[in-house]
Amino acid sequence: MKGKALTVLLAATVVLFVAGREPARGRPSANDGPAPGTAVVKGIAKFEGSRPAPTHINMNADPSCAKLHPGGLVSEDVLASPEGGLQNVVVFVSEGLGDRTFDPPPQPVTMEQKGCVYAPHIVSLRANQELDIVNNDATTHNIHPAPSNNREWNKAQAPGTRVDATFAREEIAIPLKCNIHPWMRSYIAVFKHPFFAVTDKAGNFELKNLPPGDYTIEAWHEKLGKSIQKISVSAGGTKELEFVFKSTAGH
Amino acid sequence: MHSRKSILWMFLAAALLALPSSAMAQKVEGHVGKLNGHVDAGKQLYFRYCWGCHGFRGDGNGENAPYLNILPRNFVSATFKCRSTPTGTLPTDEDVFNAITRGFYTTYMPSWTALTHQQRADLVVFIKTLSTRWTKEKAGEPVKVPAEPALTTDGIKRGKELFAKLECWKCHGQEGRGDGPSAATLTDSNDQPIRPYNFAAGTRFKCGETNQDLYKIFMTGLDGTPMPSYGEQIKPEEAWDLVHYLRTLQVTHNSAELALWQGTKEGAEIVKAAKITGTPTGSGIKQ
Structure with missing residues (x-):
């Protein structure tokens, strides 16, 4: 009995000793703030395969919207550059930050409704960071997020007015719609940390100031699903990644 | 010997923590006017009258749900239509009580005036144990309705x-x-x-x-x-x-x-x- 207890005690001491040595080896710990050197993760999201035919948006329900798009409008579901770069992919750290916590920045993120379309199409922000929703149209909209990990609400917004909102919990991504104008659909990606980006027109993204460590990087697209890669970055290093999304057309 | 005893205590504590439903039920309360709702009584009523549509877990996926073209309320997501509170907030106990009493016209939800006021209050408390939202959030502040002005x-x-x-x-x-x-x-x-x-x-x-x-x-x-x-x-x-x-x-x-x-x-x-x-x-x- 006594021997067994001693073995357990010994094992515990060894574990504590090893754990205690971790920071000395240069590994960042949750408590001692940002490491002196940080890493950059950048790269591109690409689209492969046959492109889906662009979906034309029917704005007949509201002539005040339709007249702002005399040439017609196509949906922003899948936007790929001629070189294959995929726009509107949310790239972020999904695992590896441990129990670090980050305060949301005080400045708000703005989303505009103009021409009965959301801009930007993908809003990314931090949990509890303010989102200013602006209505620059001549028509009333309603702001209706459909979250699964945050509160659902639905507010009318008259022309020229603002709606301020915050989302308390991480969620990638909350569908947002306007019921009055059914073609209006966008996504709000909410993060508990600052390591996320939305790909630009060429499909490029960059995550800066990442503490050295092992991470899972996830790329999420509203129609094409998600893709993950496991990486390891060191202080001052730059890691290049490529995420490839295949066409789901014909499936 | 001492360590063995403390391990036993730890197991006991862990076992207690592993009973979330009953623990949560204790935390949730419901008051409608002077009535105090009772969870256990509400549970009995729920599994007699409500679960056929609203489901075993209260997620709106009851046995009858596939046949209803206006789906039963999902008490797990705890999003409610008829509230006196602002959008995005939880309703008051009275709001839920009134919904049970009134029923929902144009849906399959009948008016439950056949149940006593106490029974409906009991149901309100049990419904509140079906979503963790009720332990994390408070009901919204009811929207003030000023006195109705003269009709002109x-x-x-x-x-x-x-x-x-x-x-x-x-x-x-x-x-x-x-x-x-x-x-x-x-x-x-x-x-x-x-x-x-x-x-x-x-x-x-x-x-x-x-x-x-x-x-x-x-x-x-x-x-x-x-x-x-x-x-x-x-x-x-x-x-x-x-x-x-x-x-x-x-x-x-x-x-x-x-x-x-x-x-x-x-x-x-x-x-x-x-x-x-x-x-x-x-x-x-x-x-």
Whole structure:
């Protein structure tokens, strides 16, 4: 009995000793703030395969919207550059930050409704960071997020007015719609940390100031699903990644 | 020996923590007026009367749910249509109690006046154990409904202008028939088609009968449906003008508002045009 207890005690001491040595080896710990050197993760999201035919948006329900798009409008579901770069992919750290916590920045993120379309199409922000929703149209909209990990609400917004909102919990991504104008659909990606980006027109993204460590990087697209890669970055290093999304057309 | 005893205590503590449902049930309370709801009694009632539609876990996936084309409420997501509280917040205990009492017109949810007040209060508390939202959040602060001002023709006219300005007609239609340009595309939060309220048909409102209830419907929104909250867009006095105008759209439902409106030249013409007369089959419709 006594021997067994001693073995357990010994094992515990060894574990504590090893754990205690971790920071000395240069590994960042949750408590001692940002490491002196940080890493950059950048790269591109690409689209492969046959492109889906662009979906034309029917704005007949509201002539005040339709007249702002005399040439017609196509949906922003899948936007790929001629070189294959995929726009509107949310790239972020999904695992590896441990129990670090980050305060949301005080400045708000703005989303505009103009021409009965959301801009930007993908809003990314931090949990509890303010989102200013602006209505620059001549028509009333309603702001209706459909979250699964945050509160659902639905507010009318008259022309020229603002709606301020915050989302308390991480969620990638909350569908947002306007019921009055059914073609209006966008996504709000909410993060508990600052390591996320939305790909630009060429499909490029960059995550800066990442503490050295092992991470899972996830790329999420509203129609094409998600893709993950496991990486390891060191202080001052730059890691290049490529995420490839295949066409789901014909499936 | 000492360590063995403490390990035993740890196991006991862990076992206690592993009983979330009963532990949560203890934390949730419900009070309706002077009535105190009792979880255990509510649970018995729920598994007798409610779970067939609302489901074993309260997620709205009961045995009968596949046959219902307006899905039963999902108590796990805890999004409620009829509230006195702002959009996005939890309803008050009275709101849930009133919903059970009233039932939901145009859905399969009957009025449960056959249950006693105490039984309905018991159900309110049990429903609150089905979602963790009730332990993490408090009910919203009820929207203040100021005293109803005197009914005037000018008020109705101002309400009519608001109906146009706020574009209520986009869904509800110019005459309030639920046939606006966006009506056909509407879906609820379960992606099920949903119709905007048809005022001209004169049926009951989902969330109560009185002018105060009507006031609350558009000032809080019907969460889970396309009907948004206008609470940040309309001032209280404007809201009352809108209530008075909306009553005049109920052309088959006698009200003081309709009588006054019909007494004016403008109102009489509008109401006459809105009243479609004809046979039930629709033949020989005259306007």
